[in-house]
Amino acid sequence: MEYVSPEGLRVDGRRPRELRRINCQLDVLSSADGSAIFEMGNTKVLAAVFGPHAVTKRSDLKEDAAVVVCEYSMAAFSTGERRRRGKGDRRSTELSMVIRNTLEQAILTELMPRSQIDVYVQVLQADGGTRCAAINAAVLALSAAGVPLRDLVASVAAGHLDGTPLLDLNFAEDSGGGPDLAVALAPRLGQLVLVQMDSRLPVDTFQAVLDLARDGCRTISGVMREALLEHTKRLAVARGMVTTSS
Amino acid sequence: MAADVGTPVCAGDRLATTDAYEAGEGVYVRDGFLFASVVGLRRVEQPAAQGGKPALCVATRGSQPLVPKPGDVVTVKISRVAQTAAHALIMCVGRQALSTEFKGVIRQQDVRATEIDRVVMYDCFRPGDIVRAEVVSLGDARSYHLSTAKNELGVVYARSAAAGVPMVPTGWVSMQCPETQTTEKRKVARLEGLAVAEDK
Numbered sequence: 001m002e003y004v005s006p007e008g009l010r011v012d013g014r015r016p017r018e019l020r021r022i023n024c025q026l027d028v029l030s031s032a033d034g035s036a037i038f039e040m041g042n043t044k045v046l047a048a049v050f051g052p053h054a055v056t057k058r059s060d061l062k063e064d065a066a067v068v069v070c071e072y073s074m075a076a077f078s079t080g081e082r083r084r085r086g087k088g089d090r091r092s093t094e095l096s097m098v099i100r101n102t103l104e105q106a107i108l109t110e111l112m113p114r115s116q117i118d119v120y121v122q123v124l125q126a127d128g129g130t131r132c133a134a135i136n137a138a139v140l141a142l143s144a145a146g147v148p149l150r151d152l153v154a155s156v157a158a159g160h161l162d163g164t165p166l167l168d169l170n171f172a173e174d175s176g177g178g179p180d181l182a183v184a185l186a187p188r189l190g191q192l193v194l195v196q197m198d199s200r201l202p203v204d205t206f207q208a209v210l211d212l213a214r215d216g217c218r219t220i221s222g223v224m225r226e227a228l229l230e231h232t233k234r235l236a237v238a239r240g241m242v243t244t245s246s
Numbered sequence: 247m248a249a250d251v252g253t254p255v256c257a258g259d260r261l262a263t264t265d266a267y268e269a270g271e272g273v274y275v276r277d278g279f280l281f282a283s284v285v286g287l288r289r290v291e292q293p294a295a296q297g298g299k300p301a302l303c304v305a306t307r308g309s310q311p312l313v314p315k316p317g318d319v320v321t322v323k324i325s326r327v328a329q330t331a332a333h334a335l336i337m338c339v340g341r342q343a344l345s346t347e348f349k350g351v352i353r354q355q356d357v358r359a360t361e362i363d364r365v366v367m368y369d370c371f372r373p374g375d376i377v378r379a380e381v382v383s384l385g386d387a388r389s390y391h392l393s394t395a396k397n398e399l400g401v402v403y404a405r406s407a408a409a410g411v412p413m414v415p416t417g418w419v420s421m422q423c424p425e426t427q428t429t430e431k432r433k434v435a436r437l438e439g440l441a442v443a444e445d446k
Binding site: 053054058108143144146147148149150151152186187188189221225228229232233236241 | 254255256257258259260272274276281283284285286287306346387
């Protein structure tokens, strides 16, 4: 199967360095302290944040920092085939741990000792890049909840097919047998928070794919920032804190 | 009001250098720069001390949850009365209601200031009473330690056992049911402006 046509177009008509269309919705759930839906093309992920609150299991209590608990699950209707996945299946557990480690580096946990922050991520529609969309949705939900963060961490997956580095793989490209590099970046601090890859890649090609992924993260962080500022402005106007500007 | 709150900023935005401002709420310091840690509106507060730097804060809508500190006067509801302690749920801190309830305990020695070893807990509090107490310390893993050892602390609202109607305070240690005229013993709080009929 051909993933990059001779004209340089991918299976869905994008250019190799092009991201899918991003859509962010904030405060979608009233019961959660912060919630967000992050869409990257057809991939749609819902994140809900509860906290900070008292730790539920005393054995997990940390005296000097907050405990971050993360649960990743996929809805039965999220993939092409409706399949009921249990919460304990290996992939979900691994992704929960990966997302938790990423968020723990982004949150200023030392400001909230002896407390716990719960992050629940649910994939509503999966079309490649679910763990990246999950991290982005979780960061949006944490910002909406007012949890202090070091930076607006953004995440994207990049790959390498038909000799070209590709940004933001969808499901068809992901199952193409090439490498899948998931990267999370803290753009203003310039630090990589997550680098995870499956399959193999020569080192020089890896550098090119990694740089492409970093650029993608910077762009996504900018989009998330715009969405958060827009939402804050709307809330401030609704509360009468600022008058509507010209 | 509109002049107080400024431009919206996002988590991770670099705001200023530490030479010009001090870090306030919602801002953290790194490598000599001030970064926002929450999404909100940028605000500058005047320096607290003379000759100090103004503080840069970010006002976010989700304020950090209110937590009782030692010295706070809290409103609690008694859940269980034991021989040496009364267990309570802290519902308000000062004038602000809490979204989550915290557990507190009023120990026998903290009920009143005098004759603390001859206190009978059941004659001071009953389950369901609303009590004003002061937080003494963070306590142990399970509950805060509370004290009612002042005149203005103690039971402010209690229902009578006989009729279930709110009782009227009739002294430092008694309350009376308006329907059945029975008196019950409680450690009553003396609130300002409340005329308490002295018994005997």
